[in-house]
Amino acid sequence: MIPSCIRNVAAQSSRRNMASFFFSKKSNYATEASFETKPYRLHKLNHGPSTQVTVTRDDAIELFKKLHTIRRIETAAGNLYKEKIIRGFCHLYSGQEACAVGMKAAMRPQDAVITAYRAHGWTYLMGIEPFGVFAELTGRQGGNAKGKGGSMHMYAKNFYGGNGIVGAQVPLGVGIAFAQKYINNGGVCLALYGDGAANQGQVFEVYNMAKLWDVPCIFVCENNGYGMGTSVERAAASTDYYTRGDYVPGIWIDGMDVLAVREATKFAIEHCTSGKGPIIMETMTYRYSGHSMSDPGTSYRTREEVQEVRQTRDPLTSFKERILNANLVTADEIKTIEGEIRKSVDDAVKAAKNDKEIPLSELTADIYTTCLENEIRNTTPFNPLSHARLGPAVNA
Amino acid sequence: MLSKLRTRLRSAGKKLLLSRNSNQRKHVRSAHFTYFPSERPNTIGETQKLNMYQAINHALTLALENDPRSVIFGEDVAFGGVFRCTMDLKKRFGANRVFNTPLCEQGIAGFGIGLANVGISAIAEIQFADYIFPAFDQLVNEAAKVRYRSGGTFDCGKLTVRAPCGAVGHGGLYHSQSPEAYFAHTPGLKIVVPRGAMHAKGLLLSCIDEPDPCIIFEPKILYRTAVDEVPLAHYKIEIGKAEVVRKGNTVTLVGWGTQVHVLLEVADLVQEKLNVSCEVIDLISILPWDAELVCKSARKTGRVIIAHEAPMTNGFGAEIAATVQAECFLYLEAPVQRVTGWDCPFPHIFEQFYLPDKWRCFAAVRDILKY
Numbered sequence: 106m107i108p109s110c111i112r113n114v115a116a117q118s119s120r121r122n123m124a125s126f127f128f129s130k131k132s133n134y135a136t137e138a139s140f141e142t143k144p145y146r147l148h149k150l151n152h153g154p155s156t157q158v159t160v161t162r163d164d165a166i167e168l169f170k171k172l173h174t175i176r177r178i179e180t181a182a183g184n185l186y187k188e189k190i191i192r193g194f195c196h197l198y199s200g201q202e203a204c205a206v207g208m209k210a211a212m213r214p215q216d217a218v219i220t221a222y223r224a225h226g227w228t229y230l231m232g233i234e235p236f237g238v239f240a241e242l243t244g245r246q247g248g249n250a251k252g253k254g255g256s257m258h259m260y261a262k263n264f265y266g267g268n269g270i271v272g273a274q275v276p277l278g279v280g281i282a283f284a285q286k287y288i289n290n291g292g293v294c295l296a297l298y299g300d301g302a303a304n305q306g307q308v309f310e311v312y313n314m315a316k317l318w319d320v321p322c323i324f325v326c327e328n329n330g331y332g333m334g335t336s337v338e339r340a341a342a343s344t345d346y347y348t349r350g351d352y353v354p355g356i357w358i359d360g361m362d363v364l365a366v367r368e369a370t371k372f373a374i375e376h377c378t379s380g381k382g383p384i385i386m387e388t389m390t391y392r393y394s395g396h397s398m399s400d401p402g403t404s405y406r407t408r409e410e411v412q413e414v415r416q417t418r419d420p421l422t423s424f425k426e427r428i429l430n431a432n433l434v435t436a437d438e439i440k441t442i443e444g445e446i447r448k449s450v451d452d453a454v455k456a457a458k459n460d461k462e463i464p465l466s467e468l469t470a471d472i473y474t475t476c477l478e479n480e481i482r483n484t485t486p487f488n489p490l491s492h493a494r495l496g497p498a499v500n501a
Numbered sequence: 502m503l504s505k506l507r508t509r510l511r512s513a514g515k516k517l518l519l520s521r522n523s524n525q526r527k528h529v530r531s532a533h534f535t536y537f538p539s540e541r542p543n544t545i546g547e548t549q550k551l552n553m554y555q556a557i558n559h560a561l562t563l564a565l566e567n568d569p570r571s572v573i574f575g576e577d578v579a580f581g582g583v584f585r586c587t588m589d590l591k592k593r594f595g596a597n598r599v600f601n602t603p604l605c606e607q608g609i610a611g612f613g614i615g616l617a618n619v620g621i622s623a624i625a626e627i628q629f630a631d632y633i634f635p636a637f638d639q640l641v642n643e644a645a646k647v648r649y650r651s652g653g654t655f656d657c658g659k660l661t662v663r664a665p666c667g668a669v670g671h672g673g674l675y676h677s678q679s680p681e682a683y684f685a686h687t688p689g690l691k692i693v694v695p696r697g698a699m700h701a702k703g704l705l706l707s708c709i710d711e712p713d714p715c716i717i718f719e720p721k722i723l724y725r726t727a728v729d730e731v732p733l734a735h736y737k738i739e740i741g742k743a744e745v746v747r748k749g750n751t752v753t754l755v756g757w758g759t760q761v762h763v764l765l766e767v768a769d770l771v772q773e774k775l776n777v778s779c780e781v782i783d784l785i786s787i788l789p790w791d792a793e794l795v796c797k798s799a800r801k802t803g804r805v806i807i808a809h810e811a812p813m814t815n816g817f818g819a820e821i822a823a824t825v826q827a828e829c830f831l832y833l834e835a836p837v838q839r840v841t842g843w844d845c846p847f848p849h850i851f852e853q854f855y856l857p858d859k860w861r862c863f864a865a866v867r868d869i870l871k872y
């Protein structure tokens with residue numbers, strides 16, 4: 106794809122990745138560069154995604170912005186939690202950003218996604234401004250689920266959440282994918298789950314259903330090494346999650362490399378939409394924070410381990426270095442982008458803190474389309490509450 | 502609006518508690534109940550001040566010591582579990598007896614049933630009661646029916662399932678539910694709910710010994726807040742027996758778990774404000790439940806209020822109300838009342854309005870007296 110003479114410029118790159126540049130005439134920027142990914146591992150596939158991946162300057166900037174925004178959102182969410190403005194359960198995605206950003210970059214408008222409770226980043230990627238995420242976290246009116254779901258339950262068009270019961274989202278993903286096949290919109294569904302969730306029985310039930318009916322579902326196991334305090338080796342007889350669908354083909358991907366994830370997702374979409382049915386992607390990644398805010402994350406792994414990943418595999422740092430070295434962006438540009446993102450996330454946090462609280466009448470809203478009995482049963486010394494519908498639903 | 506309501510709640514509180522203005526804010530903002538420690542049982546030797554998770558840890562230690570064919574398993578239990586109930590047990594009894602399972606509740610329950618069928622004491626932890634539903638089939642269709650369907654050849658009496666339940670202040674939809682009523686619909690199971698440390702230990706030891714499969718729902722907010730003088734020895738609290746926690750004449754208040762403490766506070770409030778005495782009953786055991794004791798009290802007071810965190814429709818309060826009206830009809834001064842969670846999913850930010858807190862229970866007492 107890229108002439109080998111240009112590829113030679115790669116020698117300038119300080120990373121071991123091969124990079125090749127197209128220089129634009131007007132500036133000193135490279136307009137495009139290509140890099141080598143870590144090898145994929147394949148299961149029941151004759152060939153896999155290309156290990157040589159190309160990114161344009163515009164795409165690189167876009168990817169970097171998204172990676173960085175998610176990191177900032179999660180840092181801010183962590184702080185809001187410590188201030189006790191976010192209550193309840195809150196799971197951060199820091200460390201895993203390249204998975205979501207890479208997948209999203211390959212998704213087409215008709216593709217859908219469903220994930221578990223590390224949903225803040227996905228919500229943003231699927232079109233919700235950071236304010237909508239924060240207002241949901243703080244339980245305010247402007248929240249993306251009207252303040253009713255909280256951290257684990259966020260939604261958007263083609264984004265089916267946001268699920269608290271580990272593993273339960275995976276069968277839903279297969280149903281969504283089947284619906285897409287049925288209505289023939291050419292879309293696929295990415296059904297995400299963790300290495301812990303991979304051991305739930307229902308996941309295996311739907312591997313079978315998906316393959317039996319050749320459903321365009323991309324199962325994505327985000328392997329971050331731990332399900333709460335239990336490391337993968339302690340929980341799984343086989344930690345090769347990409348092979349665990351047996352008759353469902355699979356790919357192992359370096360989930361810290363946004364370009365590798367993007368490339369593999371493109372491949373997976375191609376696989377599904379060409380009528381071959383489901384595929385599994387295992388993205389090898391890492392979570393920096395504890396499992397949730399109540400877990401310091403240091404009793405079952407060492408601080409050194411976390412530190413080492415931060416220093417050697419961080420999805421943001423590594424991508425930034427790559428695109429800087431490839432001359433796709435300048436350090437000044439990166440600085441400006443980081444400054445802008447910081448400001449916009451900070452503003453969103455402020456707005457969410459000041460957003461209106463939800464009226465009590467919404468305690469009993471949206472339980473049914475129309476409630477059989479107008480008043481919701483209970484006893485209260487104050488007002489009885491009637492059922493209300495706020496809608497409309499995204500899928501209406 | 503929410504803050505307006507808070508003000509309204511607070512002023513409602515003020516009207517009720519004219520003399521204690523300075524405490525109002527605290528009441529509204531902090532945990533929705535005050536813990537009433539259980540009385541030190543005078544029959545059983547030495548005691549120690551323990552909170553509920555420590556008392557459970559004690560019980561589990563005794564169970565593992567006394568029965569070499571007993572095992573503990575569940576998600577993260579080898580590290581002590583999210584609520585620390587199994588702390589240090591692996592160190593002490595080894596990884597063959599205290600072990601982590603993968604994340605698979607249906608598998609955990611079924612596996613436990615298999616162990617129990619062979620005669621091993623299987624003590625399983627489901628990390629949160631909200632996550633017991635993948636295991637619902639195994640518990641309802643397998644555990645509960647093994648003895649019956651095998652004509653008594655097999656049973657799974659050696660199975661005990663522990664699951665943290667109930668409101669905790671900020672648990673939201675999936676860390677707050679009280680699913681006891683679902684299971685109470687299943688002949689063959691036994692279900693208990695402790696109200697504190699002393700009961701947790703005694704009930705858990707009963708469940709482990711009980712020749713039927715048992716589920717113990719442990720109100721998670723009590724793990725740290727509930728501190729009792731707990732006997733160090735092995736002791737049991739009988740399954741199926743309720744307890745009169747406060748004697749009274751005019752209104753019977755029935756609850757279990759955390760709600761018992763709410764009701765005790767209500768009883769104080771009613772005494773102080775309305776000069777009426779309430780009898781407070783801790784049901785303790787949901788299946789079987791102590792209809793005799795509840796009905797005895799109902800006949801004495803003529804007024805019964807049942808309060809639970811779970812929603813009203815088909816909550817276990819419905820069963821109690823039906824039985825009381827059938828058994829005590831001619832003694833009743835007023836219809837049996839229920840104060841419960843709303844018939845809606847457990848809310849993420851409205852917990853304080855959702856719960857049957859002391860103000861709502863107080864209002865129910867006031868109404869039942871006026872009937």
Ligand SMILES: Cc1ncc(C[n+]2csc(CCOP(=O)(O)OP(=O)(O)O)c2C)c(N)n1
Pocket residue numbers: 223269270271272298299300301302303329331332333396576604606628632635
């Ligand atoms: C059915 C069910 N069981 C248990 C839990 C409690 N729980 C929440 S997250 C989690 C670990 C999941 O690990 P993994 O799937 O690897 O996802 P990760 O947190 O690493 O993203 C557990 C045990 C739950 N939410 N639902």
Ligand SMILES: [Mg+2]
Pocket residue numbers: 299300301327328329330331332333
């Ligand atoms: Mg994991």
